[in-house]
Amino acid sequence: MSASVVLSSKDPHVKNPLKAFFHERGYQVIIEGQGSSALLKALEEPVDLFINDFPEDGDLNLDIIEIIRKMKPRVPIVGLCANTSLAIIRKLSEAGVFYCAMKPIQIGEMEKVVEAVERLHVNKAKRSAGTIR
C-alpha cells in the first residue's frame, strides 16, 4: 500500500506543485480546500503526513491541527506559511506542527521534509517491532 498525504489548501500555487511532487514519489495525495473536509479525510484514511497551508490573510487558524493532534497524535503535520516569524513558528510548534515551511514552496526543502517524515515512520515501525528503543 502506498503512503498517503492529506493536503489542506485552496491555493493552486501550493496544490499543483505538491501534487506532482508527491505523485512522483509514489504517494497517494488527497487535496481538500476546506479544513473540515481535510480533517475528515485524515480521520477516515490511514495518513502518513498532513500538510496544512495557512492562508496569508486572516488569523492563524490552528483548530484543525489541534484536532488532528488529539485524534491522530502520531501523524506528522507540516505547516506552510507565507510568514515564518519566530512568533508564528512558536505557535505552530506548540500546536504540534512538526515542520514549518515557507511559501513559495521550494521542492528541495520538501524533499528534505519528506525524507525526515519517512525516517520518522521507519523509526516508529522499528520501535513497534522492538528492534530499537
Added chain:
Amino acid sequence: MIDFQIALIVSSDQEIRERFSRLINQIGATCVIEKDRDKALNRMLEVDVRLAIVDMEGDDRENLDFLSAVKKLRPRVPIMAITDDSTEELRNQLFNQGVYCCFVKPLAKKDTKEIISKVGEELKK
C-alpha cells in the same frame, strides 16, 4: 428546566445564532456559539455537547463533509440542520449523514414551537 445541557450552534449568520441561542436559553439549556466550523469541531472535543445545530451554508459537499466530521468526532451527538434548500434529495443526504431534523430558511414564526420541541426532545434525553 434542563440542567447543564449544552447545545452547539454553528452559523456565520448572526440572526440564526441569536434566534437559536434565545430559544435554547428559553428552555433552560446552555449554548456554545461558533461562527467558524473548524473552531466548532475543536470545541466539540472540549465541551460535552449534547446537540449540534448546524447552518448549512455554501457548498453541499463541504456541508456534508462537515456533518461527517462532526459524526466522526462525536458519533452520538444528534444534529439539527438549518438549510435554505428544501429539496427531497438534500434532505435525504442530510438524514443519511445523521441529521435527525431539518428546518428550512427563512425560519417562520410558526417554526419556533417546533424548534423548541425538537431541541428540548434531544436535550432531555
